[in-house]
Amino acid sequence: MESYHIRGGHKISGECCVKGAKNAALPILASTILSGAECQLSNIPEITDVCSMKKILDELGCKTDTSGETVIVDSRGLMTDTISLERMREMRSSVFLLGALLGRCGSAVISQPGGCNIGSRPIDLHLYALKKLGAEIFETEGVILCKASKLRGADIHFSFPSVGATENAIMAAATAEGHTVLHNCAMEPEITDLQDFLNACGAQISGAGTKTIHIWGRQALHGCSYRIIPDRIESGTYLAAAAATGGQITLQHAQAAHLESILQKLIETGCEIGVKEDKIYLKAPKRLKPLSRLVTGPYPAFPTDLQSPFLTMLTQAEGKSAVEETIFENRFAFTEELRKMGAQITVEGNRAAVEGIGGLQGCHIQATDLRGGASLVIAGLMAQGETILEGIEHIERGYADFSQTLRGLGADIRKTHGG
Numbered sequence: 001m002e003s004y005h006i007r008g009g010h011k012i013s014g015e016c017c018v019k020g021a022k023n024a025a026l027p028i029l030a031s032t033i034l035s036g037a038e039c040q041l042s043n044i045p046e047i048t049d050v051c052s053m054k055k056i057l058d059e060l061g062c063k064t065d066t067s068g069e070t071v072i073v074d075s076r077g078l079m080t081d082t083i084s085l086e087r088m089r090e091m092r093s094s095v096f097l098l099g100a101l102l103g104r105c106g107s108a109v110i111s112q113p114g115g116c117n118i119g120s121r122p123i124d125l126h127l128y129a130l131k132k133l134g135a136e137i138f139e140t141e142g143v144i145l146c147k148a149s150k151l152r153g154a155d156i157h158f159s160f161p162s163v164g165a166t167e168n169a170i171m172a173a174a175t176a177e178g179h180t181v182l183h184n185c186a187m188e189p190e191i192t193d194l195q196d197f198l199n200a201c202g203a204q205i206s207g208a209g210t211k212t213i214h215i216w217g218r219q220a221l222h223g224c225s226y227r228i229i230p231d232r233i234e235s236g237t238y239l240a241a242a243a244a245t246g247g248q249i250t251l252q253h254a255q256a257a258h259l260e261s262i263l264q265k266l267i268e269t270g271c272e273i274g275v276k277e278d279k280i281y282l283k284a285p286k287r288l289k290p291l292s293r294l295v296t297g298p299y300p301a302f303p304t305d306l307q308s309p310f311l312t313m314l315t316q317a318e319g320k321s322a323v324e325e326t327i328f329e330n331r332f333a334f335t336e337e338l339r340k341m342g343a344q345i346t347v348e349g350n351r352a353a354v355e356g357i358g359g360l361q362g363c364h365i366q367a368t369d370l371r372g373g374a375s376l377v378i379a380g381l382m383a384q385g386e387t388i389l390e391g392i393e394h395i396e397r398g399y400a401d402f403s404q405t406l407r408g409l410g411a412d413i414r415k416t417h418g419g
């Protein structure tokens, strides 16, 4: 079993390069199926979720070829519409194959996707949208069969702006007959990236980044070369680590426009922030100010994926902070581990009160999800003594070279195998 051994007390300072966005790369990799051609994707992060997605694409008959952060997917050889239970369970993003396969072959056989234990994650909104486009859906013994003799454009109203459901609907509608309008869409930058990629393949989609998206279906798409946007969640994680440890950091290849709510909260804690071209600079104050209200919500609100790193950072603030999680009901689970390190956090329902007490104590802890896990690394960086963190496979689902990058920023962290 692999674990991180962290010796706290070092500031996170220096420069690092932000990688491509996990949550853009995964749906875009899935949607290469729609092109029926060769797509060259650059800035793909080298994370285990990407490896899982490439494995699925290969098993479907596509050919993937990876060279560093560039992945070429040739989907001409697609030969099946079925994904095994085991592969579906490897990650949440396996669900993106649903819209892509349906759009390309008119059928898909999947099961419930896996992913982190951060709350119940139904796919009813995905299935609702696909049904509106003309798919029939049958579910027996965990197998979900979707088929459509013809997908037709439709008017689709989401009851909640689900990121994944918006993306699956865009994919299925891209090659449907006629005009689709998606209402109450999620507005995350990763959705705009999916739109831009599909448009580069010949699709006709507009409105991503707003509540209403229009898709004019195209009979066939073609291949393209495309660069994935920088990861705003990875950016926010390194900024939180620097702020929490009293450091000074410059992120290269970042996109500050995607981080407005995040930078705003860091400014409220007293951090000095500078933005120049694709660089974001942060200098932490001597002591962070608490946040009286940090509430997660769909973009452009504060992202749920950064709730745990920020909550962890707030254990160092001077006073009491209040955090409210509105997206996933189990996203405070990691606070149990933080409490073992001496953090004073009270959780009631979807609200957490964080008492900024300063010093945490290193100890043996367990990551149970991706962002909670990254937060426990930040806790280890702030703590006195040694922290041993297990369950790091969750972290490696979404952060490329996490321990190396932190070491480059001054952290004393090493990865060990076994025991």
Ligand SMILES: CC(=O)N[C@H]1[C@@H](OP(=O)(O)OP(=O)(O)OC[C@H]2O[C@@H](n3ccc(=O)[nH]c3=O)[C@H](O)[C@@H]2O)O[C@H](CO)[C@@H](O)[C@@H]1O
Pocket (backbone or CB within 6 Å): 022, 023, 026, 092, 093, 120, 121, 122, 123, 124, 125, 126, 127, 160, 161, 162, 163, 164, 165, 186, 190, 298, 304, 305, 327, 328
């Ligand atoms: C690969 C990817 O992009 N993952 C992100 C995506 O996940 P994901 O696409 O799964 O998140 P959604 O936006 O769909 O989920 C948000 C909320 O809607 C609910 N819901 C969703 C779909 C559905 O059919 N029915 C339903 O009730 C979920 O339970 C949750 O409470 O957006 C989340 C919210 O920003 C992020 O935390 C994830 O990092």
Ligand SMILES: C=C(OP(=O)(O)O)C(=O)O
Pocket (backbone or CB within 6 Å): 022, 023, 091, 092, 093, 115, 116, 118, 305, 370, 371, 398
């Ligand atoms: C919850 C996350 O990812 P996924 O949707 O892939 O589980 C995340 O990136 O924090």
